Structure formats: structure tokens, C-alpha cells
Amino acid sequence: MSAFAVQLINGCLSSDIEEENKNAFRELQHIGAVEERNGLWKLNSLYRAGRLYISNDGRGYVEAEFKEQKDLLIEPDHLGEAKNGDVVVAKRIIARRGRASGKVVAVIQKAHLFSIAYTHRDEEDRFSIIDLRTGEPTHAVMPGMDIKAFKVGTVMKVDIDTDEVLEVFGHLGDPKIDEKISLALYNRHDLFPPECIREALGIESEVTKSEHSERIDLTHLDFCTIDPVTAKDFDDAIYFDMENYTLYVAIADVSHYVPYFTHIDKEAKKRGFTTYLPHKSFPMLPRELSENICSLKPKVDRLAFVAKITLEKGSLKPLKEEFFEAIIHSRHRFNYDAVDDIISKGYQGNDQTIARILHWLMPLQKITQRLRKERLKHGFDFRSEEIKLTINENHELVSTQIETGTPSHSLIEECMLLANQAAAKRFSGDGDGIFRIHEPPQLSKIESLLTELAAIGLYVEEYEESPDLIRAIQKEAEKMGLSSEVDAMIIKSLRQASYSAHNVGHFGLGFGYYSHFTSPIRRYADLILHRLIKTQLRDDKEEAEYLLRNIDPLCVRVSELERETTKTEWDFRDRKFARWAEKQKGMFFEAEVIEAGESAKAVLKGEIQGVTVNLRGDNIMLFDKVRVMITEVNIAQAVIMAELVNKLEKEITEL
Incomplete structure (x- = not known):
């Protein structure tokens, strides 16, 4: 479902319609498909908006929006110019056999331009x-x-x-084309429109404290940032008051610099997210903002939106959670590796600023360990491995590295989780906020997972609650030495996390209330949440009404953009793997089967990690250790084919 379709279903003001949808809206008005009721424009009851799916026999179906509805059948001669995947408006008619069907009257969003x-x-x-x-x-x-x-x-x-x-x-044949292909396939962009750059260049390049007297001055506190070595923008900084057990999570105050309806805001809304490829990022905001005035750089004053969370010393439960606009002055920029080194070996230097920060940072690290242990009683720790690619100046893959969570990652993660929960708890969850939700798994998906696991001899008792069932599966997988493999299967069986105005909790994290507050430089959802909280702090009912009137379509939009961003990153990775595999045709590799059946797949073992091949052969079983030969590579579609040579004895793979 598109954001525009949600607006038509829920009702909206004509002024709320995005520029790119105004022509379609006027056409719908002209044919009487929308009508004004109680000041809002809504679809007439005879019409249905939804995504169109066309089956092999040529008939189309407009997906149902509500459980009590059936998908609306569209006969081939009523499809008009609509194509598979388009979002359409269809008028309901009664077919000859008496079954309700429809006729497409407008395409309001094409699947592909x-x-x-x-x-x-x-x-x-x-x-x-x-x-x-x-x-x-x-x-x-x-x-x-x-x-x-x-x-x-x-x-x-x-x-x-x-x-x-x-x-x-x-x-x-040119590896540099991969970037263009991946970005184009999923409508991601590099360059910003000139008007965005002009606006960004017109924004202040430094913070003058005297101009922000209404903000709380926290520049005396020893804030710090902890990020990857390669980071160029810094969303978040932290400080911990040891005496009062109070955590300050300071987030870049993007909403101060990006007002509604500016060119920058409109472009950020189109992008939704920053896209990260191994060699380059494609930011949501112009770099003039994201890497400068909005970035919480060390040793300069910066505007921040702060979550101040006071913890009970014994249980570590939040006693008080406050949000306010502030000015901070980060004292030091750490990277993850440096903090991990300090955690394991202690601080060997003599920098007095670093020593002062470590006085509270090391105790906070111990506290976050306790927080994580408590969290995992209700949520999950899935052992999914991220593969980091390194490409050279010719855009060729030269190496891969498995990135795993470390103590420094966990330290920051737990702080951000506290802030995200605190932000979400400010809202009731009934259409009045923007939540990061993760629905419980579908029973059918869990049953399929159990059937697959039974094929490899992994059995568990039946449990009434799915969290208990998943923990039992993880426990058995650990005994079999298949923790990461089975976790990958569990993740595939779960629903995708998404954004919603209606809270259902976050199954994976085990939280009743959760949102995204901590990354407004790279996620539009966080920027919206900042704006919503500020309407509460200022009691700005008019602005809140505008935001909430459009919150449902906005959640649809950012959820869809998140999927497109992820697909871009995966597509680029697969193209680099395919180019590497092209040079390995006829070569033999050890591999592990990760999908069995007609569409068997295996992951290659070796120096280059994470390469998945489509596997041909007989009697292929899940998690078999095998030797394969790369036989074909389709560079255009980034597909690698391999032939099963033989299965490996367990003892051989353990040598």
C-alpha cells in the first residue's frame, strides 16, 4: 500500500497531498472517486485503493486493506494500463456470476517508472x-x-x-557500473537538487550559545561519542551522572535545522534513510548538514535533543524520563575499537579529558551489561553475522570481514534502547505517535520452521508462548553447534519490523513500547518523532494535529523506503560477489547448505565470506557440509550457480 492510498482511505485535507500525487488526486475528484466528508477527502464507498497483483492467467487482484474484505478481482479487460505491482483505484462492479469484481479507474503509483x-x-x-x-x-x-x-x-x-x-x-564489464545499477533499481539517489544545497549552505555553520538562551546548557558535562572509525556523522552522544544514576542521551537536533516543507525536508522525506555501500554513503540529508552542523563533533558546541533518564540503582528501572532541547559540547570522539581496548586492558594514556570520561564510562559499561542481561529475559539475542566488504579503487572486491557485536557496541546499544523506549512511552500507541513495531510470528511460519528443523534432527516440545518456543529452539541448536545457522532460519520465519502509528510492541526486543529516536540524521522516522515530542513540550496542538493526520501514510512510506534501502545495499553486495565468482568459475569450494529442496542454496567457506550460490545436485540436505564447483555466473542479475561435487565427512571439515 502506498502512502497516498492510505491518505485516500483514512481521509485527508487537499493541502496534505504531496506534489507528485496532486494530478492523480484531481483526476479522482473529477470522476467522483473521492468525496469530501466532515472536511476530509476520502474514497467513495464504491471504490477501492490498493496494490494490484496480476496472476499468470492475466487476472488481477487489488489487495484487501481490511480483514473483512476480500481481494478485489479485476478481469483482464478491466485492467486498463495498470501493470503488476502498481497501486490503483478500482471501482467495484458486479460480475456476471454475481461475484464482486472491479475495474481499474486510475493508477496512483506505478511499481516502476x-x-x-x-x-x-x-x-x-x-x-x-x-x-x-x-x-x-x-x-x-x-x-x-x-x-x-x-x-x-x-x-x-x-x-x-x-x-x-x-x-x-x-x-x-565495468565494476563501477554496479553502484549506478543498484541505486537505480531501488530509486536511491546520490546528488541533491541544487535548491537543497542552497538551503543547506544558508544554515549556520557554528553554534553561538548566546543565540539559544532558551535551551538548557549542558556544555559543562563531559559528553562523548562512540562510533565506527569511518563515521563522518555523529547522531548521538552520551554522559552518565554517577552520583544520581542519570543517563543523558543527546541526539543531533535535526528538526531545529530542517523545518517542514523546506526543500531539504521534502528530499529527506523522499529518501527516508541514508544508504550505506562499502565505499560510500548516500545520505538522507545534504552532507553540509549531516557531516557538519547537525553532527555532534568533538570540541564544538552543538544543538541537541536530550533524553535524560534516571535509573533506580538496584533494579536499573527508569525512575524518571525527561526530554528537552539543549546545547552540549562533546569532549572526545571514541571509536568502538579504542573503547573495546580500554575495556579489556585498561587505559594506558595520560589524557586528562579521556581519564575524566572513563571515570563514568567504565561503570556505565558494567551497568549496560546488567541491562542487557535483564533485557534478554524477555527479548532475543540472534547471532546474525554482518559481512563487511572492502573494495578497491577499481570497485573490485578485495576482502570481506565478519562484524560481530563487541562490548563497546553493546554499551551504546543499551543506552539507545533506553532512550528509544522512553520516547515511545510518551504516546498511548493508538495512532498518536510513530512506533517501531515487530509483530509476533505467524503460527504457520513457526510450523514450517519446526518441520525444517525436524529434518536435521532438531526437536523441541510444544510451548504455548512463541518466545519460549524460540528459546527452546536456540538451546537445542547450541547443543548441535548450529546456533548462527538456526538463528538465521528463525529470523527468516519472523515478520519484518516496521513503523506504525498503532503500537503492538516489539517482539524481537521484548519491549511493550519502542520507537526510533536516536538517528534523525539518517532516518526520517526519528525526525518525525522529534517533531511529535516537541509538540508535546510546547503544547502545540495545531502542529500535532497536522503530524497525526498524516501519520499513517507516513509510516507506510518510511517502512517501504526502509525495505528499498536495504535491498539496494544487498543488491550491491551481491553484484560484488558475482564479479568475484566470475573469476572463480571451475574452482572448488567447501560450503554449507542453508536451503534445501528445489531452490537449494549454500554459503561458500573461504577467505571471501558470505557468498551464496544456487546449488544443483541430488540429495542435498539442510546444513550439509559439501564441496561445490562454481559453474555459471550471471553478472547482470548477480546470480551464481554451483554444482554439488560431493558431501564432506564431518571429520574432514573439523580438521
Whole structure:
């Protein structure tokens, strides 16, 4: 469901409609599909908005929005120009057989505005243009140019309606094209519109304390930041008052610098998130903001939105949670490795500022260990491994590294979790805030998981509550030495976390109330939450009404943008793996099967980690240790094929 469709279903003011949807809105007004009721424009009861899915037999279905509705059938001759995945408005009609069906009257959001295609010649030298998303033949035209003259493997951006070539990206043989492809496939952008840059350059480059007398001055406190070595923007800084057991979580006050309806705000809303590729980030905000005035850099004054949380010394339960606008002055920038080193070996230096910070930071680290232990009584610790890629100046993959959580990561994580919970608890959860929700697993998914696990001899008793069942599975997996493998399967069986105006809690974390407050530089949801809390602090009912009137479609929008951002990052990773695998064709690797059946997959073992191959062979069982040979690689679609050579004896793999 698109954000615009949610607005039409829930009702909205015409002034709330985004610029890109105004033409569609006017068309819906013209045909009578929307009507004004109680001051809000809503869909007429005869009409349905939703995403269109077209089956193999050519019939379409508009997905139901509510449980009591059925998907609305759309016969092929009533589809109009709509394509699979488009969000449409359909008018309900009664079909000949008496079943309610519909006719598409408007496409309000296309699934794709353009396709990515490349030139190809098969073994018999027949020319074609292949859609990179689907692998199927497609069409493309370029006025004044014969596309057949292009070198085979030329990649193009093609208008989905006119088939006209909008841009030539380059050649599939060039690794530098991967970035362009991944960004284009999921509508991510690098450069900002000029008007955004102009606005950013017009914002102050330093904080003058005297100009912000209404803010609480915390510049006397020894705040610090802890981030990756490569970080360029610093969302959060922390300070802990040992005497009063009070944690200060200071977050970049982006909402102060990015007002509503500015060009920067509109662009941030379109992007939703910062996208991180191994060699470069593609920020949500212009770098003039994200890496400068909004970044909580050391040794300079910065505006911050602060969560002040006082803990009960015995139980570590929050006694008091406050939010306010402040000025801070971070004293030192730590990186994770340096803090881990200090935790394990102690501080060997003589910097007095660092020594002062460590006086509270090391006790806080012990406190966060206790917080984590308590949290895991209700939530989960899934052992998922992140693979970090290193690519060279030619954009070729040179190495991989498994990133695991360390004590310094955990220290910061627990502080951020406290702030995120405190922010969420300010709202009732009934459409009055923006929550990060994670619904409990579906029974059918859990049953499928248990069936898969039974095939490898992992059995557990039945439990009434799914958290107990998952913990029992993890316990058995640990006994079998399959903790990370089984955790990956559990994660796949769970629902995706998302954003919602209606709170249902966070299953994975075990929290009743949870939101995202701590990263407004890189997540638009956090920026909205900051704005909502500020309406409470200022008792600004008008601004709160505007935000909440549009909160449902906004949650839909940011949830969808989050998925697109993640897909971009995964797609780029898979393209680098495919280019590496192209050079390994005919080579043998040890691997572990992670999916069995018709679509068997295995993860290669070796110096380059995380490479997943599609596996062909007989009698392939889940978690088999095998030897495989890479046989085919499709660079365009980033697919690696391998053939099963033989299964490995357990003793061999343990040598």
C-alpha cells in the first residue's frame, strides 16, 4: 500500500497531498472517486485503493486493506494500463456470476517508472535487449541511434511507458557500473537538487550559545561519542551522572535545522534513510548538514535533543524520563575499537579529558551489561553475522570481514534502547505517535520452521508462548553447534519490523513500547518523532494535529523506503560477489547448505565470506557440509550457480 492510498482511505485535507500525487488526486475528484466528508477527502464507498497483483492467467487482484474484505478481482479487460505491482483505484462492479469484481479507474503509483536493461547476443548471435530485473526480453528505442550498434553488455535506463532510453549507464564489464545499477533499481539517489544545497549552505555553520538562551546548557558535562572509525556523522552522544544514576542521551537536533516543507525536508522525506555501500554513503540529508552542523563533533558546541533518564540503582528501572532541547559540547570522539581496548586492558594514556570520561564510562559499561542481561529475559539475542566488504579503487572486491557485536557496541546499544523506549512511552500507541513495531510470528511460519528443523534432527516440545518456543529452539541448536545457522532460519520465519502509528510492541526486543529516536540524521522516522515530542513540550496542538493526520501514510512510506534501502545495499553486495565468482568459475569450494529442496542454496567457506550460490545436485540436505564447483555466473542479475561435487565427512571439515 502506498502512502497516498492510505491518505485516500483514512481521509485527508487537499493541502496534505504531496506534489507528485496532486494530478492523480484531481483526476479522482473529477470522476467522483473521492468525496469530501466532515472536511476530509476520502474514497467513495464504491471504490477501492490498493496494490494490484496480476496472476499468470492475466487476472488481477487489488489487495484487501481490511480483514473483512476480500481481494478485489479485476478481469483482464478491466485492467486498463495498470501493470503488476502498481497501486490503483478500482471501482467495484458486479460480475456476471454475481461475484464482486472491479475495474481499474486510475493508477496512483506505478511499481516502476523505468526499467534497467542491457544489450545481449545469444550463442546464435541473435540480438535482444534484456530487462535486468526479470531477465526477460524487453524493448528500448533511442531516436537517431540504432541500439544494435552498442557494445554487447551496454546498460541503459529505459522509460517504462515509452521504451525510450533515458540514460546510458555504461558497460556490464565495468565494476563501477554496479553502484549506478543498484541505486537505480531501488530509486536511491546520490546528488541533491541544487535548491537543497542552497538551503543547506544558508544554515549556520557554528553554534553561538548566546543565540539559544532558551535551551538548557549542558556544555559543562563531559559528553562523548562512540562510533565506527569511518563515521563522518555523529547522531548521538552520551554522559552518565554517577552520583544520581542519570543517563543523558543527546541526539543531533535535526528538526531545529530542517523545518517542514523546506526543500531539504521534502528530499529527506523522499529518501527516508541514508544508504550505506562499502565505499560510500548516500545520505538522507545534504552532507553540509549531516557531516557538519547537525553532527555532534568533538570540541564544538552543538544543538541537541536530550533524553535524560534516571535509573533506580538496584533494579536499573527508569525512575524518571525527561526530554528537552539543549546545547552540549562533546569532549572526545571514541571509536568502538579504542573503547573495546580500554575495556579489556585498561587505559594506558595520560589524557586528562579521556581519564575524566572513563571515570563514568567504565561503570556505565558494567551497568549496560546488567541491562542487557535483564533485557534478554524477555527479548532475543540472534547471532546474525554482518559481512563487511572492502573494495578497491577499481570497485573490485578485495576482502570481506565478519562484524560481530563487541562490548563497546553493546554499551551504546543499551543506552539507545533506553532512550528509544522512553520516547515511545510518551504516546498511548493508538495512532498518536510513530512506533517501531515487530509483530509476533505467524503460527504457520513457526510450523514450517519446526518441520525444517525436524529434518536435521532438531526437536523441541510444544510451548504455548512463541518466545519460549524460540528459546527452546536456540538451546537445542547450541547443543548441535548450529546456533548462527538456526538463528538465521528463525529470523527468516519472523515478520519484518516496521513503523506504525498503532503500537503492538516489539517482539524481537521484548519491549511493550519502542520507537526510533536516536538517528534523525539518517532516518526520517526519528525526525518525525522529534517533531511529535516537541509538540508535546510546547503544547502545540495545531502542529500535532497536522503530524497525526498524516501519520499513517507516513509510516507506510518510511517502512517501504526502509525495505528499498536495504535491498539496494544487498543488491550491491551481491553484484560484488558475482564479479568475484566470475573469476572463480571451475574452482572448488567447501560450503554449507542453508536451503534445501528445489531452490537449494549454500554459503561458500573461504577467505571471501558470505557468498551464496544456487546449488544443483541430488540429495542435498539442510546444513550439509559439501564441496561445490562454481559453474555459471550471471553478472547482470548477480546470480551464481554451483554444482554439488560431493558431501564432506564431518571429520574432514573439523580438521
